[in-house]
Amino acid sequence: MTATYRPAEPIWCAGCGHFGVEAALIAALADLDVPKEETLVLAGIGCSGTIQNNMGTYGYHALHGRVLPTATGSWEANPELTVIAAGGDGDGYAIGMGHLIHTFRRNPSITYIVMNNGIYGLTKGQNSPTRQGTAALDAALLGLSVLETTFIARGFTRAPDQLRRLTAAALTHARQGHGFAFLEVLSPCVTYNDTYPRWETEHIDLDADDTYDPTDRSSAFTRVVALEAEYRIPVGLIYHDPSAEPGSFPNPASADIDPVRNAEAYSGIIDRYRI
Amino acid sequence: MTRVLSDLNAMVAGQGGDGSLTVVTLLGNVLAGRGFHLYSTRNVASRIKGGPAAALVRGSIEPRTGMGDTLDVFVAFDTEAIELSGHRVAADGFVVYDSSAGPLPSGYLPDDVTVIEIPFGRLAVADLRRELYKNSLAFGVVSRILTFSDTEAASVLEARFASRPDLVERNLEALREGFTFADDHGFTQNAGPLRLTDTKHSDRILISGNHAAALGCLVAGVRFFAGYPITPATEVLEFMTRHIGSYGGVAIQAEDELAAVNMALGASLAGVRSLVATSGPGISLMQEGIGHAGAAELPLVVIDAQRAGPSTGMPTKSEQSDIGMLVHGGNGDFPRIVLAPGNPSDAFELAMTATNLAQAIQGPVYLMLDQAVSQDSATVPPFDVSNVEIDPGQRLTHDQLDTLDAYRRYAITDDGPSPLAVPGMPGGMGLVTGNEHDEWGKVSTDPVNRVAMMDKRARKIEAVLDEMPTGHRFGDPSAPVGIVGVGMESGVMREAAERLIATGTPIAGLQPRTIWPVPHETLAFLASKERVYVVEHNHEGQLAQILASVGRDCATVTSILKYDGLPFTPAELTTRIAEKEAAT
Numbered sequence: 001m002t003a004t005y006r007p008a009e010p011i012w013c014a015g016c017g018h019f020g021v022e023a024a025l026i027a028a029l030a031d032l033d034v035p036k037e038e039t040l041v042l043a044g045i046g047c048s049g050t051i052q053n054n055m056g057t058y059g060y061h062a063l064h065g066r067v068l069p070t071a072t073g074s075w076e077a078n079p080e081l082t083v084i085a086a087g088g089d090g091d092g093y094a095i096g097m098g099h100l101i102h103t104f105r106r107n108p109s110i111t112y113i114v115m116n117n118g119i120y121g122l123t124k125g126q127n128s129p130t131r132q133g134t135a136a137l138d139a140a141l142l143g144l145s146v147l148e149t150t151f152i153a154r155g156f157t158r159a160p161d162q163l164r165r166l167t168a169a170a171l172t173h174a175r176q177g178h179g180f181a182f183l184e185v186l187s188p189c190v191t192y193n194d195t196y197p198r199w200e201t202e203h204i205d206l207d208a209d210d211t212y213d214p215t216d217r218s219s220a221f222t223r224v225v226a227l228e229a230e231y232r233i234p235v236g237l238i239y240h241d242p243s244a245e246p247g248s249f250p251n252p253a254s255a256d257i258d259p260v261r262n263a264e265a266y267s268g269i270i271d272r273y274r275i
Numbered sequence: 276m277t278r279v280l281s282d283l284n285a286m287v288a289g290q291g292g293d294g295s296l297t298v299v300t301l302l303g304n305v306l307a308g309r310g311f312h313l314y315s316t317r318n319v320a321s322r323i324k325g326g327p328a329a330a331l332v333r334g335s336i337e338p339r340t341g342m343g344d345t346l347d348v349f350v351a352f353d354t355e356a357i358e359l360s361g362h363r364v365a366a367d368g369f370v371v372y373d374s375s376a377g378p379l380p381s382g383y384l385p386d387d388v389t390v391i392e393i394p395f396g397r398l399a400v401a402d403l404r405r406e407l408y409k410n411s412l413a414f415g416v417v418s419r420i421l422t423f424s425d426t427e428a429a430s431v432l433e434a435r436f437a438s439r440p441d442l443v444e445r446n447l448e449a450l451r452e453g454f455t456f457a458d459d460h461g462f463t464q465n466a467g468p469l470r471l472t473d474t475k476h477s478d479r480i481l482i483s484g485n486h487a488a489a490l491g492c493l494v495a496g497v498r499f500f501a502g503y504p505i506t507p508a509t510e511v512l513e514f515m516t517r518h519i520g521s522y523g524g525v526a527i528q529a530e531d532e533l534a535a536v537n538m539a540l541g542a543s544l545a546g547v548r549s550l551v552a553t554s555g556p557g558i559s560l561m562q563e564g565i566g567h568a569g570a571a572e573l574p575l576v577v578i579d580a581q582r583a584g585p586s587t588g589m590p591t592k593s594e595q596s597d598i599g600m601l602v603h604g605g606n607g608d609f610p611r612i613v614l615a616p617g618n619p620s621d622a623f624e625l626a627m628t629a630t631n632l633a634q635a636i637q638g639p640v641y642l643m644l645d646q647a648v649s650q651d652s653a654t655v656p657p658f659d660v661s662n663v664e665i666d667p668g669q670r671l672t673h674d675q676l677d678t679l680d681a682y683r684r685y686a687i688t689d690d691g692p693s694p695l696a697v698p699g700m701p702g703g704m705g706l707v708t709g710n711e712h713d714e715w716g717k718v719s720t721d722p723v724n725r726v727a728m729m730d731k732r733a734r735k736i737e738a739v740l741d742e743m744p745t746g747h748r749f750g751d752p753s754a755p756v757g758i759v760g761v762g763m764e765s766g767v768m769r770e771a772a773e774r775l776i777a778t779g780t781p782i783a784g785l786q787p788r789t790i791w792p793v794p795h796e797t798l799a800f801l802a803s804k805e806r807v808y809v810v811e812h813n814h815e816g817q818l819a820q821i822l823a824s825v826g827r828d829c830a831t832v833t834s835i836l837k838y839d840g841l842p843f844t845p846a847e848l849t850t851r852i853a854e855k856e857a858a859t
Binding site: 069078 | 494501524549563567661676679682684700703717763781811
């Protein structure tokens, strides 16, 4: 048996929400029996961008804001992998926001976990696009507005069982080839923006609401907008496209690149240029 | 009196959408059928329709990658064409002018030029109900000037419209009307004023550098492409979008160049040979990702189809002003290779080399083209795909991985690259990062480790120095004076050298195909000459600066620069060198 790297100890502060995200991810991967060698965790830059070091899977540390295109490329190259992108709200919603919209639109079968703490922690406390009181962005609403979106959920690290369930649901959605599974996690930064008390009172669990239909995009949009007008943060399965079908994808990683076996086909291209 | 040509330069100009390209394509087909080499280029504005547009073709017995000094035949569909390009017509040349646009503007053409004025556009509309038929009318006249037989002209026209049978008859009618006008002007069949010299037909392809480079990458195993439309690199995106799927690959049009390069990095991480293609502005945006390929040790091929900069610059004009950025760009020190093809054959060959070298060094390899090399087409021997080598580099098989006690993604090795496992392989789990890292891929700022890792990455280049493409030589090797240039200068340098040698100035030429690292052969060439002229299309002499900074005897280097958006003509380059030599 070939030895590989020893998973790292997290670098996070005691009480950081990211511990909960990591625990949920490890548990969900175990629940689904996903082999480590088939799992690729790509993370952005920031405190959250170290999660891949702790997993024992294949891990990649992307450029700041570029975790989604990188993860998309990996999945396009080998759709048999379980590709998980992870990052923070600065990485995903500020420098990387352009890619999020296009990833919703492109709908690759990858999971994206955003650890939202409303702050830039690693650079010691600058406001992020989701900081309350600074015209905070809501990526869930953004996702709902893109017609190709197939999965949107939000978890809270204070609700670990639900978070584990939502993480498993997101992974399952992507692993079955249904498309892009977007999971935002309210993951407080206890050092620079301790939102535990605030989010404890503001979050509202849609999973516990029998009247909420997560398969109805327009009512989901209406409900999220209404809740946010009341300063409530919806948590749970926000939207799931029930018609999402498993796609069939080319697998460049297993493509035949042998020049001899392809020679005739290559010659066919060259013939088009004969004059 | 019929003049026999072994080198024909022709231009058809009008407004974008006029169909100038059609006449040139037809002319090129006759020339190629006769065994002439072709070089074809276009001169267009950065807009979809309208604006001055021209198509040019050169047919020659010698292979040429550039237009000649003057035009033998010029078809002008409007007054602007005469005003812009009339001065390029040879004194003994022929101008076919579409007088529907108005009277021939005076003062733009050399005195003794023969002008045939026919209102093609008006006649096409009146007699054939479609203005575009003016192209076949004009081709009829040109065919008579060049003494093509009427059947030869008709057959290339039929072949051109083979996919549109509904258009064949009308175009033939237009062609015959063109013959009638030629008769009226005294250019009867088989008795034109110009004739092509006899030569043998050879099996050739007519292809642009962009298509040749894309094909080379595909043949060398590239199965992932990501790009964003940009002139003059878009043909690579189009080629890959059209073809790569048939080979199990994927081409993605990304939302921007940042996404494109990172998608390619992600695909490379998953073990697929990956390519991006762009121009200078896109390289600027990709710079961080390319540096990441260097730091994280991910194979990546980057095609740069250079255009005139800085900033948005002149998108349709050729320049070589990204050289400094490719060689030195990006934050921090990281190893990279820059290769520069000078024609479609080079582009195909170097694209394959670049793809293999990217695997060998597990890092970025640039294929540096310029707009002229990228978009102009030339005839070359059909590419040979029977002896293609796929170098897997240090990529591990499952069995090889199983024999290792431990897998370290960045294991320090004697020659630099580390054994590579990709996701999906049990036992190959590794951490890949652009942070400085230890052998396992864990972030590290340990000073001893830092030095070991920087040195390891640098060694990867030394290990492949012998595999770098060597340059092309021309001229008189024993001459004390040398000329060096790459890309679009390759063809015109040869012609200038031929002329200089013929007029008593011996000169030796080198077209390096590896720009970075500067190979020994380039330094040896510089050192062996009393003076070397470095010819390039930019303002700062970027190639000369690199050669001077690496070379030992920099005093010998003199720059010959051009940055007006136009290629050198052979006469212009010859004169520039002759003047410098006279002043020595």
